[in-house]
Amino acid sequence: MNIIITRQGYRCFRLIFLSIILSVPCYLHSAPGHLIREIPAVWLSDIAIAAYDSHGPVIYYNPLLTEQVGPWITEFIRAHEFFHHHLGHLQREKYQSTPLNRSWLRREFETEADCEAAKVVSPYAVVAAVEYFVATQGPTRPDPFHPTGYERAATIRDCAGDR
Numbered sequence: 001m002n003i004i005i006t007r008q009g010y011r012c013f014r015l016i017f018l019s020i021i022l023s024v025p026c027y028l029h030s031a032p033g034h035l036i037r038e039i040p041a042v043w044l045s046d047i048a049i050a051a052y053d054s055h056g057p058v059i060y061y062n063p064l065l066t067e068q069v070g071p072w073i074t075e076f077i078r079a080h081e082f083f084h085h086h087l088g089h090l091q092r093e094k095y096q097s098t099p100l101n102r103s104w105l106r107r108e109f110e111t112e113a114d115c116e117a118a119k120v121v122s123p124y125a126v127v128a129a130v131e132y133f134v135a136t137q138g139p140t141r142p143d144p145f146h147p148t149g150y151e152r153a154a155t156i157r158d159c160a161g162d163r
């Protein structure tokens with residue numbers, strides 16, 4: 001039997017594979033006392049966000065966008081969202097009425113999560129994240145609650161140190 005894998009089929013396979021890779025280690029990272037589940041969400045307009053659902057802390061990620069940005073930026077963003085939970089930036093009670101509540105966002109929280117992520121991710125992820133924020137945001141910020149792209153790149157570089 002001949003199996004023809006079209007370009008679209010290959011992309012679909014890579015997407016599913018990436019989803020599995022991102023989902024498998026979901027129980028490795030935990031906030032104090034809680035497992036953090038990682039849930040694919042194609043409806044999400046961001047690459048990933050930290051949130052709570054009725055079962056506890058979660059990270060929603062858009063597998064289409066992680067596919068677009070590639071593994072190194074995905075590695076950095078994943079660590080960044082994990083640290084939002086680990087550093088206690090989110091208040092669980094705010095999620096009961098608004099599942100995707102983002103009122104907890106603060107520039108200093110974003111900087112903290114970037115810094116801690118930069119300390120633990122691979123050097124490839126550090127370089128990719130710096131290039132990504134310089135290229136996509138530069139002197140601008142996506143909203144009032146995030147630092148500018150240049151500020152985020154500087155934080156990531158400083159916190160990563162000489163690795």
Ligand SMILES: [Zn+2]
Pocket residue numbers: 080081084109110113
């Ligand atoms: Zn963040």
